[in-house]
Amino acid sequence: MPRAVAGPEIERLIQLIARLPGLGPRSARRVALHLIKKREALMAPLASAMSEALGKIVECRRCGNVDVCDPCTICTDASRDGRVLVVVSDVGDLWALERAGVLNARYHVLGGVLSPLDGVGPEDLNLGKLVARVHDEGIGEVILALGATVDGQTTAHYITDLLRDSGARITRLAQGVPVGGELDYLDEGTLSAAIRARTQM
Structure with a gap:
């Protein structure tokens, strides 16, 4: 069993990214590392956009979009x-x-x-x-x-x-x-x- 290379918060980030389509564990680690390196320019705006989307996105009752x-x-x-x-x-x-x-x-x-x-x-x-x-x-x-x-x-x-x-x-x-x-x-x-x-x- 591979050992964790970072704290639990970073490991959880990697695990969540790995659930995205087309991304395996290695790709998820690369994406997570890139986000961490670009915390201010990329990670913070992404987290903000995801939080805002989570609260506002709805499914259209008419068509399903x-x-x-x-x-x-x-x-x-x-x-x-x-x-x-x-x-x-x-x-x-x-x-x-x-x-x-x-x-x-x-x-x-x-x-x-x-x-x-x-x-x-x-x-x-x-x-x-x-x-x-x-x-x-x-x-x-x-x-x-x-x-x-x-x-x-x-x-x-x-x-x-x-x-x-x-x-x-x-x-x-x-x-x-x-x-x-x-x-x-x-x-x-x-x-x-x-x-x-x-x-x-």
Whole structure:
């Protein structure tokens, strides 16, 4: 068992950083050391920003996005096309599509995808609100912007069946999204091509 090289506060910082996606114990130690070396310029402002965000960030009750207001900035943006609804599995995918800048629509965050192996069923996703929004808000097109994984495609087909009688056109991302690909890891050009070439479900 490796011995601690610093006090418990620093070790706790390293352990917390190591929980972030993409960071293992070694990377976490490097990040922690960098933060410690730049305490005034980086660590103090970061701690302040995190504390402020913790107290203000809320989940939008309408779409599931995270913001500092509810409903969120996207839901209250009158310039967006209210007849187009983009369905994503999580907030990271919403942000990825917004970075691509190819849509001026509203979103609906499912909170995951159907995954029987992981015990995620329809009742675990934000599907009831999706169906209600499509019917109540006069949605003309639902774009299923879900990853090209088996679970993502299973979820897309399930939603298509749910909305079959809604009168809305159901489309999904097409070319550019590789099989097994997650939206949050794709570049803006790939996302842009996939949106433009979306296909009918």
